[in-house]
Amino acid sequence: MSEPSYSLLGLWPIINRWKKLVGTALVLALVLSVAVALLMPNVYKSTAVFFPTNPQTTDPDRIATEGSKLELGGRTEDLDRIITIGESQPIAELMIKRFGLHEHYETGAAGDDAADDAALRKFSSNLDIVHNERDAIELTFFDEDKQLAARIANTLVQVIDSVNQQLTLENRRNVLGLYQQRFQFLNKEFETSRQKLIQARRRYGIYGLEQQSRYLAREIIEVETDLRKAEGEGDDSRKIAGLRRALRGLTRSEQGNVLNLEDYTRGVDSLNLFTARMTDLQGRLVKARGDYETADVALKGKLSSLYLVQKAYPATKKSKPIRWLIVAGSVFLTLALSIVVITLLELWRRTTRRPTSRPAL
Template sequence: MSSRSFSLMGLWPVILRWRNLILLAVTLALVVSALVAWQMPNVYRSTSIFYPTNPESTDPDRIVEEGGRLALGGRAEDLDRIITIGQSQPVAAIIIKRYNLYEHYEAGKPGTEKADQAVLDEYTDNLSIVHSNRDAIELAFHDTDKVRAANIANTLVQVIDSINQRLTMENRGRIITLYRNRTTFLEKESAQVRDSLEDARQRYGIFGRLGLETESGYESRYLAKELAETETELRRAEGELAAGGGSAARVAGLRRAMRGLTQADGGNIINLENYLAGADLVTALYMRYESLQERLVEAQATYENARLAISSDISSIYVVQKAYPATREAKPVRPLIVLSAMFITFALSVIFITLLELYRNNLTLMKPKVVNRSEQVA
């Protein structure tokens, strides 16, 4: 047997035969859905729009040292990081605790697994944070209280900003400790070298900067002048004494003065022997001290900049629009609920009566056909 063809036009007679029941069902759906829809609480939506900034541009070290400027970062990794932070459970825990959402959502007593999961699910359903087609982030929150919805949205933006800053600056505390330890080490090292330099100057009688190699060295000029003058006077006195004149005492005095200028045991603080013995040591110690001083000044400046950076509060996002209390509800869309209920009821009614008609037709076809006796005799 060939299967019977089916046409949508064939439904119209069926609908006409059952029109009263269909109309009754649709009317009942209208009434019930309207009652339910108008009893549903109004839910308001508050939206905040912001751009993430480039983390490198918000680095305080770069701003202080290089004079950098804040730059908007529409990079995919910046947007993904902000969205991930906004959807994270630590952020949810902060908002739930701050606004006492357990009581607001009537989830139950905090601390129980059922209540915690219920309030988290409700919070997640009410939160929307997406990447817009203009490379901005739209954060929206739904709530039955329009003011609460706006406050939660703005607080979420602040919490996201704070956590994002913490992620980009989480190692600054350790870096500051390293800078402080480096500064302390250089201070101790500089003090030790300074003490060694003072001891060497006292021991060798060298109080200039770099000894004989420096034109401004006091000892070099003093020794050169005194040695030349004393030696000249000694030679003159010895010549006069050899010629039968002069004074032996003067010659002895000049020889003693010459010994004091050239030998360490001669009694002079500044003498050639000590100067030659200690010039290299004093020069090396002074160069070491100068190097440590330069490094110490640089380390102190770096440490101060790092302390300034860790205490700075530079926003990692640029807020274009703060969340404000909504002027009208976002949901429920009551006319849409009523129309949807009526359409679904109508569709289900048509399907039901169609199946019922098909069932009746099948029963009719399956009944045996009764033949009259007169027809059989004929």
């Protein structure tokens, strides 16, 4: 005997026979779903939108040496880092403690493991951080209190920014320390070179290169001219000897003259060396001081690592629940389950009532 076939058109007679039961189920589902939907509190959401910046552009070494500008960092690693920070447990625990969410969520007293775990799960379920199609980050927080939702969202952005800065803060302090050490070293070397230059001037008696060189050359020429005239005219030998001693005093250092050609030449060479050294150190010292001051300002300025596009504002309308959808979904689901149940009951009845066929004798 062939098995009976069933179609969707055959459901109507079945539903018609069980219409009281189906109707009762639908009415109950409607009433219960309406009651549940009305009892559910309104939930509001607040969303903040921001871009992460490239942390390298806020480092004092790059600012001081390269003059880098603050750049938006749409890189994957920047986005992943921000999302990871925002979803981390320490951040959640900080926010729960700061806003007293144990009491707000009615999970119990803080410090109890079960209460802490319940508050943490509730907070995590209300937080949503996503990377949108424009390479920005949308941070959304849901809560029954729309003012609290906005405050938590904005505070979360600030905390994420602070933690993100801390990741490079130690390295930036080390860089600032290197700038300070370089400035102090150059300042010490500049002072040492300056003292050596002063000592050289005292030793060789050179204080004005141009004036002293003119004076020394003029004196040497005049004395030598007088000596040649005296020798040519046959003057007194004592006068000639005096002129010779005067000429040796002007040209040789062992004669004891403060200003003489031999010491002056050595002194000029030393002074030129120290002057060149001081000029080089002075330029490097000025640059090192400028770099240090720029890096110090950059570090103390606490440049934000996030570019905030939109603050989180209190919502003007609820986000959920969608009450009509809850009611419609409950009624539809009840209808579908009712059809399945009554269909199975009909199949069971037909199976049990089917006559058993016996072979003819």
